[in-house]
Amino acid sequence: MKIFSAEQLYEADKITIEKQQITSEDLMERAGTQLFQWLHQRLNGAPVPIHIFCGIGDNGGDGLVVGRLLIEHGYNVVVYVVNCSDKRSKNFLLNYDKIKNVTKNWPILMKGENDFPKINSEDIIVDAIFGIGLNRCPGGWVKKLIQYLNESKAFKLAIDIPSGLYSNSPLEDYEAVLKANHTLTFQAPKLAFFLPETAGFVSNFDVLDIDLDLEFLYNTEPIAQLISKPEAQRFYQTREKFGHKGTYGHALIVAGSYGKMGAAVLSTTAAFRIGAGMVTAFVPKCGYNILQTAIPEAMVITDTEEEFISTVSFDFEPSAIGIGMGIGKNKATVAALKKLFKDSEIPFVIDADALNNISENKELLKLLPKNSVLTPHPGELKRLIGEWKNDYDKLEEVKKFSEKHEVVIVIKGAYTITVYGDKLYINTSGNPGMATAGSGDALSGVITGLLSQGYDPLLASVFGIYMHGCAGDITAGQMGYEAVMAGDIIDNLGEAYLDLFAKPETDNEANGKN
Ligand SMILES: NC(=O)C1=CN([C@@H]2O[C@H](COP(=O)(O)OP(=O)(O)OC[C@H]3O[C@@H](n4cnc5c(N)ncnc54)[C@H](O)[C@@H]3O)[C@@H](O)[C@H]2O)[C@H](O)CC1
Numbered sequence: 132m133k134i135f136s137a138e139q140l141y142e143a144d145k146i147t148i149e150k151q152q153i154t155s156e157d158l159m160e161r162a163g164t165q166l167f168q169w170l171h172q173r174l175n176g177a178p179v180p181i182h183i184f185c186g187i188g189d190n191g192g193d194g195l196v197v198g199r200l201l202i203e204h205g206y207n208v209v210v211y212v213v214n215c216s217d218k219r220s221k222n223f224l225l226n227y228d229k230i231k232n233v234t235k236n237w238p239i240l241m242k243g244e245n246d247f248p249k250i251n252s253e254d255i256i257v258d259a260i261f262g263i264g265l266n267r268c269p270g271g272w273v274k275k276l277i278q279y280l281n282e283s284k285a286f287k288l289a290i291d292i293p294s295g296l297y298s299n300s301p302l303e304d305y306e307a308v309l310k311a312n313h314t315l316t317f318q319a320p321k322l323a324f325f326l327p328e329t330a331g332f333v334s335n336f337d338v339l340d341i342d343l344d345l346e347f348l349y350n351t352e353p354i355a356q357l358i359s360k361p362e363a364q365r366f367y368q369t370r371e372k373f374g375h376k377g378t379y380g381h382a383l384i385v386a387g388s389y390g391k392m393g394a395a396v397l398s399t400t401a402a403f404r405i406g407a408g409m410v411t412a413f414v415p416k417c418g419y420n421i422l423q424t425a426i427p428e429a430m431v432i433t434d435t436e437e438e439f440i441s442t443v444s445f446d447f448e449p450s451a452i453g454i455g456m457g458i459g460k461n462k463a464t465v466a467a468l469k470k471l472f473k474d475s476e477i478p479f480v481i482d483a484d485a486l487n488n489i490s491e492n493k494e495l496l497k498l499l500p501k502n503s504v505l506t507p508h509p510g511e512l513k514r515l516i517g518e519w520k521n522d523y524d525k526l527e528e529v530k531k532f533s534e535k536h537e538v539v540i541v542i543k544g545a546y547t548i549t550v551y552g553d554k555l556y557i558n559t560s561g562n563p564g565m566a567t568a569g570s571g572d573a574l575s576g577v578i579t580g581l582l583s584q585g586y587d588p589l590l591a592s593v594f595g596i597y598m599h600g601c602a603g604d605i606t607a608g609q610m611g612y613e614a615v616m617a618g619d620i621i622d623n624l625g626e627a628y629l630d631l632f633a634k635p636e637t638d639n640e641a642n643g644k645n
């Protein structure tokens with residue numbers, strides 16, 4: 132699914148109105164009707180008090196539409212107009228008149244703190260104050276109203292976007308944003324829903340399709356691309372009947388140091404589980420028995436050093452190299468990286484201490500093999516590209532780094548974001564159970580294993596991240612978040628493949644009625 136900027140959505144509105152020969156009022160009615168149906172399906176006529184807070188623009192207009200429809204269906208609704216300015220949008224005014232024709236309880240004009248209504252914890256708050264037209268940080272009594280609503284225990288439903296949040300630019304005041312329990316957003320989610328500093332205001336959301344012009348949406352370059360199952364299904368490369376282990380590549384995992392051999396075991400196993408035909412682990416001598424015992428399927432080459440990597444040598448042409456997991460920062464290891472990067476044309480996955488070694492030895496940056504995949508967690512990213520002001524600044528800096536060094540950067544997090552040039556791919560699988568030691572080692576092994584099967588670096592990253600997260604979701608479903616360990620995620624990669632094309636369970640199957 133594509134993510135568009137506010138400007139692109141306004142453009143989509145305009146084109147939809149022209150091409151479908153409708154008015155903007157019709158489009159608002161369409162949006163408001165979708166909102167009503169979502170609520171009506173869930174409320175089923177329940178007499179719960181619903182407080183709708185309308186701004187004076189089209190977000191407010193949506194609030195008036197859904198308010199009118201709820202009132203017409205007998206719901207217990209009070210509508211307030213948050214009079215933050217004397218301006219009124221055209222469609223706000225049209226719907227302000229319409230709602231007055233269906234009730235004698237006309238919208239209540241709010242002019243300040245004295246007008247804040249009493250809201251009980253079992254009530255519902257509908258936030259239609261600001262949408263994607265927010266153009267400055269809410270202040271004064273309007274900010275206080277947002278804080279008042281946040282203090283309420285009532286269920287908060289945001290229309291299009293929680294008021295006070297920009298759809299795709301940095302926040303100025305975290306106190307002036309509604310903390311929505313659920314957001315109903317039109318046509319496509321907004322970038323702010325997925326970034327660490329702002330995702331917390333959205334928590335859950337549903338996308339309401341308001342039938343914007345498909346051709347425009349198809350032809351418009353998005354500011355980011357969401358990666359979910361449909362995209363992953365398209366990335367998957369089927370296996371031919373007559374494949375053999377050589378068909379699926381021979382990956383090399385360069386990992387481990389004394390006390391951190393587990394990273395080598397996890398990444399090597401993950402490369403196998405995601406489908407590499409053969410995997411050789413290159414480890415310090417101390418890892419030989421460990422690897423041969425833990426993964427008999429893997430071949431093992433050892434360094435001349437007992438406890439750390441000093442010279443990487445191998446007698447075959449790897450189809451992909453994953454390096455860094457648990458390797459530590461010994462000077463000899465840095466020298467080995469230099470030599471390896473200089474001589475090699477093979478696609479790399481560069482993780483963990485290999486990234487830290489690059490950050491501390493900037494001459495390694497110039498040697499970075501093109502089309503490598505770098506997989507930093509936020510701390511490693513800071514060391515690599517320096518501090519950033521906010522999430523948007525971070526993304527811009529990472530795009531510049533990716534373009535300059537011609538590499539794929541995987542920014543690991545709740546929504547892992549893959550950056551390639553100026554393109555952003557936001558993963559939607561995964562869960563907090565995956566914040567556990569070794570999860571990153573497993574991901575590096577997965578991406579290396581996909582590279583080794585011939586997936587290009589961008590596809591190997593985006594598809595690998597999705598599969599790693601999907602395996603994590605299956606694991607959390609089996610044992611809950613807290614018990615998830617990296618090895619369990621790897622063990623469920625096979626299940627993740629099966630899940631990719633499993634037909635969705637019908638309600639009867641889900642309820643055990645076949
Ligand atoms: N295609 C769609 O997604 C559709 C979206 N719809 C809704 O329209 C809003 C956007 O409406 P717009 O009138 O452009 O802006 P807002 O309602 O978000 O803003 C209201 C108004 O408030 C002023 N304003 C902005 N910031 C502040 C502030 N901090 N303090 C005071 N006043 C402020 C600003 O001048 C705006 O005029 C979108 O979110 C959807 O809800 C359509 O209904 C259907 C199609």
Ligand SMILES: [K+]
Pocket residue numbers: 190258259260261262289290291292293294
């Ligand atoms: K809103």
